[in-house]
Amino acid sequence: MKKFQFKLDKKSDREIIKLAWPSIIEQILEMMVGMVSTIFMGRIGASAVAAVGMINMLMGFLQTVFSGLSMGTTVIIARVTGEGNKKEAKRALIQSIYMALFVGVILLIFGKMFSNSLLHLFFGKAKRDVLNIGLGYFSIILFNLPFFVVDIIVSGAMRGAGDTKTPMFITGGVNVLNVILNTMLVFGVQPLGIPAMGVTGSAIAVTISRIVAVTIRILVLYNLKGLKLNLNLKDDYRIKIDLMKRIINVGVPAFLEQAVMQGGFLVLEIIIVTMGTVAMAAYQVGINVNSLAFFPxxxxxxxxxxxxxxxxxxxxxxxxxxxxYEGLKIAMIVAFIIGISMCIFARQLAYLYTNDKNVIDESVGIIRTFGIIEPMLAILNLCSAALKAAGDINYVMITSFVGLWSGRVFLSFALNGLFGMGMFAIMIGIFVDFSSRSFMYLGRMNKGKWKYLKV
Known part of the structure; x- marks a missing residue:
């Protein structure tokens, strides 16, 4: 077993940071789509925040399939790039796009056919106004799915090839567009005759931004020369079943891991729904603040x-x-600094998302809970990233179920059901989940067997 030593290696650190900083910026810009939407919803009211957060959680569950596919694409392209096989990297990207389009269209059709049933199944206990707002938002945001899946596949492929700057620039431009569209469509622009559309306007803005994003990424792939990964019309576009299987062999466990994770988040959201609109809105504020901290x-x-x-x-x-190990050390330092800041400025951060005093008061404890466990979040994510890159995704999947469902979901449900602890039960569950999984992932990485797995 490798002994963990907290001593930084400057050369490796520079390489990690060089590759990481564009991804950090890209994720900040990417999450601005949800962040801007949540902030604007907070100005409309707690019901709007709760409804949009509820739908985003459901969308996260539907997106698990192509999140796994994206991971499979990234891992395979990273491997073949390391082998120096650029043609195989191109073939892998093409096969992934085929699969992405198929999955995205199927999920869109499924979502449209069963939208009412899905919302009533998962969130039937929500207040009628929250449910109605959510249904309207969901009916529009569903059209994101085929575009979103291709978008994350192409971005993941570029990162797997070692290009993190191109996705960053594209995401930056698209998010400027998203902010402008959200402002115009949510609140209206009277001189231009654009009416205030509220939640509907936000859904339209996000959908347009996503379509523009994937269009630009495809155009860049075909027209910008000098990229580490690009395409042209002379490439091999035949369906390659063997290559698809290779991607799926990594993608299926990654999908199952995400299904376990998102399923747990969804069930937790159902538990919170029973606590009322203020609790729902406060949880969404806490999740969004933690997302900001999660970017680095x-x-x-x-x-x-x-x-x-x-x-x-x-x-x-x-x-x-x-x-x-170097990536883990850097992440732990960053997480410690961020965690302290979250604990100190919890109330100010909550106020960014809402001016409802009850929601702010409820959010503070959730934000501080995330602040305390940020170093554990760093261990969890950096260790799991290394294990996934090595193809040890089955272990990540199993431990995700053990940590998230036994800790965050079942423990939260039991504490709230037996003792009526409300959001305090949720905070305890989150702490147990993160601490148990970070311990399991670090132990697995220390054993070192992951380095010799075949993908």
Missing amino acids: IFGLAIANTTLVGQSLGEKNYKKAEKYA
């Missing part, structure tokens, strides 16, 4: 997946191990 950690996790995957493709196991 997520960016470093992306860098870990790429660098570890490419190193394993080169069969340079010492290099892969060094990247894995």
Whole structure:
């Protein structure tokens, strides 16, 4: 077992940060879509915040399939890039796009056919006004799915090839568009004759932004020369079943892991629905604040997946191990600083999202809970990123179920049901979930067997 030493390696750190910072910026810009929407909803009212948060949670569950597909694409492209096989990287991207379009269209059709049933199944106990707002938002946002799946596949492929700057620039431009459209459509622009459309306007703005994003990414792939990964009309567009299977072999466990995770988040949301609109809105505020703090950690996790995957493709196991541990050390330092800031400025952060005093008061405890466990979040995500890059996704999937469902879901449900602890039960469950999974992932990475797995 490797002994963990908290001593930084400057050369490796520079490579990690060089690859990570564009991903961090991209994730900040990407999450602005949801962040701007939540802030604007907070100005409309607690019911709007609760409804949009409820639908975003449901969308997250539906998106698990192509999140797994994206991970499979990233890992395989990182591996073949490390092997120096650029043609195979192109083939992998093309096959992934085929699968992405198929999955996205199927989910869109499924969502449209069963939208009423899905919302009443999961959120039937929500207040009527929240449910009605959510249904209207959901009916529009569903059209995101085919575009969203292709968008994250292409971005993941670029990152797997070691290009994190191109996705960052595209996301930046699209999010400027999203902010402008949200402002115009949510609140209206009287001189231009654009009426205030509230929640509906936000859904339209997000959908337009997503369509523009994927259009630009495809155009860049075909027209911008000099990229680490690009396409042209002379590439091989035949369906490659063997390559699809290789991507799916990584993607299915990644999908199951995300299904376990998102399913747990969804069930937790159902538990919170029973606590009332204020609790629902406060939880969404807490989740959004934690998303802001999560950006640097997520960016470093992306860098870990790429660098570890490419190193394993080169069969340079010492290099892969060094990247894995150096990324973890940097993430822990960053998470510690962010966590302290969240605890100190919890109330001010909550006020960014809503001016409802009851929601703010309820949000403060949730934000501080996330602040305390930020270092654990760093361990959890950086270790799991290295394990996924190595193909050890089955372990991540199983431990996700153990940690999230036994800790966050079942424990929260039991504490609230038996003792009526409300949101305090949710905070205890979140703490137990993160601490248990971070311990399991770090122990797995320390054993070192992950470096020799075949993908």
